[in-house]
Amino acid sequence: MKEKYYAQDISQIEKELNTSLDNGLTDDEAKKRLATEGPNSLASKKKRSMFMRFIDQFKDFMIIVLIVAAILSGVVANEWTDAAIIMIVVLLNAILGVIQEARSEAAIDALKEMSTPNAHVRRGGSILEIPSTDIVPGDIVLLEAGDVVPADMRLAKTASLKVEESALTGESVPVEKDSEVLKADDVALGDRVNMVYANTNVTYGRAEGIVVGTGMKTEVGKIATMLNNADETATPLKENLNQLGKTLTIMILAICVIVFIVGMFTKQGSEPTNKLIIDMFLVAVSLAVAAIPEGLPAIVTIILALGTQTMAKHKAIVRKLPAVETLGATDIICSDKTGTLTQNQMTVEKVYYDNELHNDEEIIKADNPAMMAMILANDTKIEDGGRLLGDPTETALIQYAFDQNIRVEELLKKDSRVQEVPFDSERKLMSTVNHYGDKFFVAVKGAPDELLKRVTKIEINGQVAPISDSEKETILASNKNMAEQALRVLGLAYKVVDKAYDDPTTNNVEQDLIFAGLVGM
Template sequence: MSEENKKQQLSQAFYSQTPEEVLKELDATADGLSAAEAKKRLSEYGENELEEGKKKSMAQKFFEQFKDLMILVLLVAAIISAPHEPVDSIIILLVVIINAVMGVVQESKAEAAIEALKDMSTPNANVMRDGHALSIKSTDLVPGDIVLLEAGDVVPADMRLIEASSLKIEEAALTGESVPVEKELVVLEGNEIGIGDRINMAYSNSNVTYGRGKGVVVNTGMNTEVGKIAGMLAAADETETPLKNNLNHLGKFLTAAILVIAVIMFLFGTLINGTPWMDMLLTSVSLAVAAIPEGLPAIVTIILALGTQVLAKRNSIIRKLPAVETLGSTDIIASDKTGTLTLNQMTVEKLYTNDRQYPS
């Protein structure tokens, strides 16, 4: 299969073709690929799995914990006070290090749990190879493979159905519709048909709820519909939580206020009282260090860590500690009738206030 055909395959509207045309397009047959051809295509297309971003090392995770402004202020305070107030400096450094360690531990535990769930959710696929049905890892699927589906299966890749016997597939993760879709082998007209209306297709990570079917794999890995969603999520900017924003604002305010007070005190002592500038500098630094709430990051971290334990008991995995506060500050979750978040919009139907109801 040429590189040009591969690129065309990714954007081809297979639902508007007959099963025979799709098989011809993918250079496949209803009896499946040969083992040699499957191995060749696996090296060309790669494994059927979602790509992960570059994993951070333990050192990277540790140093990322020091990006917070309040933490940086504490580090500066610890360095400045070290020659004159070694005890205070050591305490501040211990608080900062404990805060960083707890953040790294929580992130590592969450990633380990997510990896475990990922391993559990990688099912085998029943395919036709060399004219025989066999079970292989879903990660070894390639375009052109013939996959056998039955009730209870997780669809392992995007495929064009070539056989369907009372086949119903639940596609809520992609379409938001909780009712299983009854699949048919009809050829659909047009190139702009929504995923929910493509009744001759089966999509990766959807669930077979009833019947049997057979399909030819047309897209794998990041080229599947769920892979496109994963790609968009990976490209999304990381937003700051309300807690991080508030702590950053507090850190900026305290830093500015402390610096202003320390400078005023230094100038007042040296210019008006005539105190030696070195003595006054040490006094100003001591004041600045004393004014910094070094216990605040530790208290916040401990509270958030306790929150992750409560959520863990309810089977919720939290990767980053500040996410706990984000959940706590959520006032309204807008969802449609299936309980899935779709358009990210909410429409006011009625307004009720002060014992009166108003039309929208």
């Protein structure tokens, strides 16, 4: 970005980009900017033609030696059968390499198509869903949990927004965002909390923002530029084969020269000089052709191709065959764990309710207040097919409900949300107010210690009674026990009220609660 948008007020950015937060761009203006700025996609290196890829396969030193050997076999030694066999081996090696590269390119292109989602934008005062490639600077984009951020944006409005930026900044946990101006002169990328960047993921909350960078002008576009300009380096296997080819060639040529010289001296005078030179040259060439391991490239290629197919079965794409050996020769991988070596997913392991600790396999009823709090105080989006989008903590709770064969979508429809108090990092709680027959069910989840400060009662086996200090100590002990087992623990509470709140804030929604349980993930 040329401008430090994180240090500018929204009104300044609206003026600079000639846009409006309330109405967005007009369709005509968006089309003009798309023609000027180009599509919102990352440029890649110009693809080499199939012919050029085929030619590239012959740039290996060992392959060049084999081609020379084939020519010498046919022209000098008149061994056309050997020459034909060598050339067939070389051609098969090249064809296998081209096929593998073409398959990998096709798979990568398919992945690129999958990673081009639609985005919701405000244009001409209306909300439209358009391909993310059509987004232009000045567009007003609406984000919610589960969305992929389509471009670099300056946030204008946020509601408990969290964005997972590990691919860009290395930060493994979702980053809380807001729309406040940052006054510092030079803020590091990971600290620009009023900005969101292309190809990062919204895990929680909602937001609106102004697009300030698209395509190669985004932060991830800068990375793509560096990758496109990077020099290709040979793999260890290719370097070793090249070195082997050079060593063998030097040794074979040296031996052939020695044989030629020795033959010339030992047979001097036994036959005419011209005929002797030709005969000894043919002997030396025949020796060279015989000594060159023409089967080596073919064997290596076949083994690498088999390795590539094995990796493909495990959904790993290998573009070039020699890279298989590089992966196999790796001893140590240094990597951030969360979302890289793990799937960035959480799983419910323990649930504490009715003053007892239960394993995740034990059956829990859908009307259990702890289960209802897990489902209702939750912003997870359930897509067709049961795919869950949202914060890993919240999706784990919904997945636990699915595993218990609870009809989550039916429950969410029946007990629909009417009000909410979004999560706040200071109070560490989230609450929702839901329909509950002719009354309303208040579901609360959050940090156990903060939750207990607002709890006045406890439910045990369906009976609600005032909570005692000893019961609070027991709950905190269970919380500590689960935490010591490397579990992330959330507290669950609820209450039933006669009507929705005129002013749904923490001061009235999250007071006089009934403790329902704890969940450890």
